[in-house]
Amino acid sequence: MSALTSSIPTFDHDEIIQSHPVATLLIDRGAVVLFVNAAAEQLCNISRSAMVGRVVYDVIGMDRGYRQRMNDPDTSALFAHRAEIRIGGGKSIFVDMQMVPYGSNGHRILALVPSQSEAELMGGAIGRSGRAAGAAASMLAHEIKNPLAGIKGAAQLLARKTDASGERFTTLICAEVDRITTLIDQMEHFSRGQPIACAPINLYQPIHQALEAVRARQLPGVRFSEDFDPSLPMVQGNHDAMVQILLNLVTNAGEALGGRDDGVIRIATAYRHGLSIDNGDGRGRIALPIGVSVSDNGPGVPADIRDDLFDPFVTTKREGRGLGLALVAKLARDMGGTVQHVRDGEWTRFRVNLPAAQPSARKEPRP
Known part of the structure; x- marks a missing residue:
């Protein structure tokens, strides 16, 4: 038995909690945040330094009933399914909220697990932005970019035959065409469906x-x-x-x-x-x-x-x-x-x- 026990490696528990994919906070008897892991920072869209030392419901908006129970040192455990909370920027999401006691000094661990729809929202938000931008880029590039070279060429021809007052307008036309071309070039970044080489x-x-x-x-x-x-x-x-x-x-x-x-x-x-x-x-x-x-x-x-x-x-x-x-x-x-x-x-x-x-x-x- 002693040989088996000696073969078990030791673990850094702080590192385990920090690496855990579930949003986890440690709060004290007065509901003051003592620790926040990386998943909680990502879920709440608030940095660790902005959360630690503050009362948890001042950082994460929640209903009055949850605030009262977290503020009660005699309430060591709590579970709520699809509880609505408000995170950084005032955005509301639904989470499964669980609070359990930790140690003998009244500290509690609070875990927040996004509902399936919220998890999909977090994981796919940037992907949807990219796809929406790609659709917009394809449409506008098709409708706008093709005639630009002809417009600029015509303006340059007119500039050779006009006086100084007319040249001002042809110069403006060329500058605006260049601006729109740059805009389209930027947008075409979004329409490239293939991944970039990494x-x-x-x-x-x-x-x-x-x-x-x-x-x-x-x-x-x-x-x-x-x-x-x-x-x-x-x-x-x-x-x-x-x-x-x-x-x-x-x-x-x-x-x-x-x-x-x-x-x-x-x-x-x-x-x-x-x-x-x-x-x-x-x-x-x-x-x-x-x-x-x-x-x-x-x-x-x-x-x-x-x-x-x-x-x-x-x-x-x-x-x-x-x-x-x-x-x-x-x-x-x-x-x-x-x-x-x-x-x-x-x-x-x-x-x-x-x-x-x-x-x-x-x-x-x-x-």
């Missing part, structure tokens, strides 16, 4: 390339902050896609700061256990332990568009096209990953979660 890449190479391009624009009043994990393993991804993702996110962050003189854009990387997703491509759930985030201390995303943020044509910019974040979502999904938006205190954070390269192909990148 291979083990050093994440810091596209990060540095994107930052160099953005810094060349000399954003006034904006300071860049970097918080990199030097031991990050290789990512299974696409270099060019990652450059485009980071360019879009950092550019958006710079525009959100609006020329203020105390603006900060923070780029960070981290290895996080427990996050996985099923993209509906037949591969089952895929672990997404590698994260790169772009944060800014600007005013944040308006509440009325947060739920549709990654859909095409959703924007608050007067001259915006609403394609930047939709493209970010599609490229992340094409690499088997996801992108999340979180409002964390004064920070607006977009976090891209990606799969690690297979062990045989891994090398240790350096920032």
Whole structure:
């Protein structure tokens, strides 16, 4: 018996809970959140730092009956089927909620399991955004792009035969044709149904390339902050896609700061256990332990568009096209990953979660 017992390995229980796919929170006798795992962050769309130390029902909206029972230290157990809760951004979802006692000091474990429809919504939201964008791109490319070259050519011919006053209008026509062509080129990214080629890449190479391009624009009043994990393993991804993702996110962050003189854009990387997703491509759930985030201390995303943020044509910019974040979502999904938006205190954070390269192909990148 002693030989059998000695052969059983020891486990890091905190690591097990952190890696568990069920959203799990630890609360004390007063319902204050003490611990949150990665699955709970993903479900609630709220960062760990924004939840720990707060009363659980101030973070996760729930009916008065549940609040009263969680606030009662004598209530150690609770189960509710398809309970409606309100998560980050005010969105309502239905979950199976279970609370059980933990230890002898009145702490309790709260587990939140999305209903089947909600689980499908979480796993497929980015996929649906990509498919909707693809349909829109195919339609508009067919109807618009073909005549553009003829329109521009005709305008250029007219410019040779007109005076200075007429040239102003032909120049405007050519500029507008170029703008529409660029718009269509961006939209055609969505219509490509085949997956992009992915291979083990050093994440810091596209990060540095994107930052160099953005810094060349000399954003006034904006300071860049970097918080990199030097031991990050290789990512299974696409270099060019990652450059485009980071360019879009950092550019958006710079525009959100609006020329203020105390603006900060923070780029960070981290290895996080427990996050996985099923993209509906037949591969089952895929672990997404590698994260790169772009944060800014600007005013944040308006509440009325947060739920549709990654859909095409959703924007608050007067001259915006609403394609930047939709493209970010599609490229992340094409690499088997996801992108999340979180409002964390004064920070607006977009976090891209990606799969690690297979062990045989891994090398240790350096920032």
